Amino acid sequence: MLSRLKHLNVYLKDSNKKPLLQVLKECVLYGRDKKMIPTDYFRKYLYRKDVVNYKNYLSLKEFYQIVGSQKMVFPEVTAILANKLSFYNHCVNLNIPTPTLLSYNFNTRWFYNNIGYTLNTKESVLQFFACVFKDSQNNFLFLKPTLGQGGQGCFLLKKENLDSQIENIYPALIANSYVHQDYIEQHDSINSIFRNSVNTIRIDTYIDANNEAHVLSALCVLAWETPLPTTHILEGFIYL
Template sequence: MIPKHQREGFKVFLKDKRKKTYPKIIKEFLTLWRSKKELPLYYFKYLYRSDITNIEDYLSTKEAAKIQKSPKLHRMEYMAIMSNKLVFSLFCKQNCIPTPELVSYNFGSNFYFKNECFKISKNKELQSFFYKVLVDSQKDRLFLKPFSLFGGKGACIIRKSHLEEDIKENMDLLLTNDYIHEDVLNQHEDINKINPSCINTLRIETYIDKNNKINIMNVFMRFGVGNNIVDNGHSGGIYIGVDRTNGKLKEVAMEEAHFGGRDFYKHPNSDYPFKDFVVPFFKESCELVLKATQFLPDRYIGWDVAITQDGPIIIEANEFPDLFMSDTAYGGYLKNPLLKEILAEAS
């Protein structure tokens, strides 16, 4: 059974005027089938475009899965820290790694704040809890995300000024899931010029090589679109490569195929051009990730880094980073000289 997102992506391919001729597509598809030893359905997500001439430089589905799931690259003990947002927040605090302030949290209907447990079943009780949290912590808003957040799904914002409305909208979700409640970051003013609707993050991927050296493999940046409160590509956001030597954005941002697969030279809401925009605190962001990897030495991690007025803050670490985004943002990840070593190590 072909997943829904792949079916939607194939519909985009059929309508896309950027595609190569059908004889060329058939030839390249068969070439990849032989060389990669798998049915290359991933070809129809991006590689069919007429401007993509280096199809062999892109990761196959099997190669990406090999990196993501290799027991030689990942240890269960480290992955357990990354996969649970509460554990990861406490881990960062313990090691003085800057991360959003953890204000409160909940396990289903049990809510926790300042060493107290509040058992909640009614709307008014939940309103009272968050009113107390917001007043006592002197916050106007809280960003709530599930312990096992993926793709931005389930995240929400609770506002003191719209407390009744926000609780009504999110109560059922909160009472049936486990959430951490964090301070809402103040994003750097330069990034707000591009998109102020959410925190837009750098994705920085690290690899610890066979000589125990930490390498930054790739960097790209993600931007939310519309009124979305998250920047994730799986939630309709867009992403763009970053030049690792100077922190400048590349020229074109991309969109996941099942959302339309469009290219953007400017942000669709602000019309701010991407090309040559210099990410604030880029060097410091890379240094922060290298430091964090020393404390969490899983061999391949995708770090999400937000940029505030005061510098970078790590939002989360991803044990299964989306290598398709990294691959396309890089322009063919297999051009990276370390990728062959990674694939060999992952085998």
């Protein structure tokens, strides 16, 4: 909630906003119709002069009601998509290009080259990743929480200064489960905008009554402020 209040500061600095009385009226009506505190009125820039049909915009609550609806979510499919290890194996089985999985861990239980290890010290984790870096000849590894979402909890592990990085992230690694994958170098044109994050493309699709798939839209999410491994909506970003 506090992160969403940041948009009030954006509103105050925006020169393209509607008159104050109109904003107050629309804000109250939007909150009444959506049955929630109307932070989305500001988060979605509905206060701007060119927005007329402000009530037609979904609130975050309505969005989650839709994406979480049993009419749209199949538990069997969700179980595959939500778990990054299962999703990786699913992609491999279907020959869908995906970054190579080099190793993974379930808390203190670690796996590499189909061999399991119990690692419960910083030194053993450091040796584990040193071996992965040496064998793969990579300079970077991308670590993602197995059940994470939205880019949260990811780490970009670098071969250089590996010991100091393990010192910082060791508690998170052994407290959670992670997949350890190849790092994908993004295009130079994207790097020229912001090279300190992996900037993602989000594609909205739907399947019609004839079982035909359609692409509704595609958005490139570019970080511009905070150097995180991935773009995340709670940090600085822009849509293209």
